[in-house]
Amino acid sequence: MNTPILEMKNITKTFPGVKALSDVTFSVAAGEIHCLVGENGAGKSTLMKVLSGVYPHGDYTGDILFEGKVQKFRGIADSERTGIAIIYQELALIPEMTVYENILLGHEIKKGLTVDWNETIKKADEMLKKVRLDVTPDAKVKDLGVGRQQLVEIAKALSKNVKLLILDEPTAALNEDDCDNLLALLLRLKEDGVTSVLISHKLKEVIKIADTVTVLRDGQTICTLDAAKEEVSERVLIKHMVGREINSIYPERARETSEDVVLEVRNWSAYDPRLGRPVLKDVNFKLRRGEIIGFAGLMGSGRTELAKSIFGNPDGYEISGELFVKGSPVHLRTPKEAIEAGIAYATEDRKGNGLILIQDIKQNITLANLDEVSKRGVMDQNAEVKAATGYKDALNIKTPSIEQTVVNLSGGNQQKVSVAKWLFVEPDVLILDEPTRGIDVGAKYEIYSIMNKLVERGMSIIMISSELPEVLGMSDRIYIVSSGRVTGELPIAEATQEKIMHLATS
């Protein structure tokens, strides 16, 4: 059991301006279930992308040894041929194809020049039996639930004679039964000699199933714990995952909040018809004037869905519950109505749905409030330039000109443009979704300072963040979201990283 099947030695991977992995060592023994845990952004996914060849050999430094041999993967095909299969959270199945077509996709069984469908179905059936999935091979994948799709994905990996199976947060989207089912399958596969690496945020299941746990934090290996020696407990894991000092990177602010509630959400539930499952369940929270509340939680916990469901529901959820703005009930059907009600939402994905990258700074800043810089529908170019220049100076956007195209700006400056755009609508409530994701420390400090100035002027801010130190450093109160529910509310005086992690993983 102790011979390593996989050894990753001194892996370092840098992106422009960021060291994602720094001298990471990761070793998996043959036949074990090895869990990899860490906060969002700790480097787990990057490490797996290095392993699978998404980042090809030469893109990183360090060595990968598989079954004792040095491997130089140039792509996923290389790592698959060696016997490594990765199953991502977003499933790589083709919904319109049948189960058997999916299972043997990419390595079809051929008879001469054509596909041998009988052999294919027979093989697929064998694989389905292995994962104990009780569906006919000719069912369409789109007709299966997420849990069963996951099993199809595993069957697909098994059909490729996988030796090392890596699952990236497989249980995040599953209900309890499907979770248990999946974990039981991993234990059975272990008996068959398949080694598994499980990346998970759910510490309870980690403790239940792991032989060994490796903790990553800030791109470094923190420790590797052996379950047999009873080293693994929730408390220990959380301590290693977060074990970081909050230093003074958060500017000081007078914390005095009034009792006026500017936004209140009651019994708020949302169902996503496209995913076919609820995304929010019975959420309640309050936001007071001049307050920053933090929404902590893991990725996919429902925080962005909550923000969007309040901000005019652009994704078309089916919503029940009540929303109050300044004490009066409102029904916001579009983002436009939300903006008019005094709510602004700066998205977590500034490149994807936040900014119009091919347009310039000026056009992006004024976009959500063009009425302010136009008369009877005709743009007042001078007013626009004046407004944009004002925000450029106030937020210290570093650019030679406000006519600079946004795509050419750094992440920090793009984020400032995104904030400027929403300040220009002069909202009462500003929702910032991951306001400092992917920007450097200096720019972070500037964003924090801007936030402080805004709340001192009476604006209220909802900050969604996956970085615990940031949530603790900036918030007046913290709500913790897990699986679409608010699992806790902590005043800042009582909040600790450990408590938040505990609630976020419950």
Add this chain to the structure above:
Amino acid sequence: MTAKDLQKALRQNIRDYGMYIALIIIMAIFTIATKGIFISSRNIANLLNQTGYIAVLAVGMTLVIVIRHIDLSVGFLSGFLGAIAAVALVNWHLSVWITLPLVLVLGILAGLLTALPVAKLGIPSFVASLAGWLIYRGALLMVTSSTGTIVIPDPVFTAIGNGYIPDIMPATSTFLPGLHKLTLLLGLVAIVWFILSEIGARKSKQAYNFDVPPLDMFILKLVFIAVALGLISWVLAGYNGMSWTVLIMLAVVLVYDFVAKQTVLGRHIYAVGGNPDAAELSGISVKKITFIVFGSMGFLTALSGILFASRLQSATPTGGTLFELDCIAAAYIGGVSAAGGVGKITGSLIGALVYMSLMNGMNLLGTDISLQYVIRGAVLAIAVIFDVATRKVKRG
């Protein structure tokens, strides 16, 4: 300015001016090849009148492509609406002043109808408008089935595609004999207006410390465009002056260019094209913009149908055939981007001129029709490749 500076400036601005240069080169080649017939007053007037119905379609199509859609129905819709105009005038005996608004309103309704499944249900516009293409083709055949070609005798209607604006002085007057004075005057007004507005825009940019092109480049551009405008009006004045078609075409381009660049609506359209998700989250209704852009496309399709039927003085069962592909080609030659959010209205006019110059010139040369298609295809391919290649050049 040294040759090196000029080279650098050219390279930086090649995307903006590339199509103008291509147009000049094409015109020069045809002028030489036809021993001057191409550039004659009569032919240029003819070329511009031919361009009218494609140019107005290309203007509308540019906005449709800017918001990441396509409208294939415009060809036969144009033919169908032309036939409706003919039927209204000839069979229903409606006045031309009722017929024209009626057809334009029908065009808008047809555009909105195409937009309905696209905006409300998310049906790809390619499919929705392909259905329209089939339906309007059938409708056109139905309308013209009993009579075949419908001849339109109405003098006001036929003047739209064949008539010229009246002159302020008789052509026989001693001042500039043989030239159309009002056309020259309009040209002069256009030149003065253009120069003043360019200088104004430059000054206001400088007031904000924005980058402006070097002064010699700026003057070169002013002189170049002023000379071009002067030449065009001189050439037109040498024949019958400016036609109603050209006037309508220029009015459409000016109004649409203004809307695109200077209005809130224009900003919303380009924002939706640049990033529909971000636009929606900025409080812009993507649905509403889709309806407006397709409605405008329908309006311009009706206008193009009127121009075409008027020019032929009749409506035919094949009217509008291939217009949709011609105007899409013109829009792409004019620099619109399929990725969305990029494309100028003036570019689509130039694209239409390039495209129609090719047709006109090759017809003058008596080029075989089969070869004409091959050359038109090659020019389209080259234009798009050029566009993609120059887009990668970073400014700076």
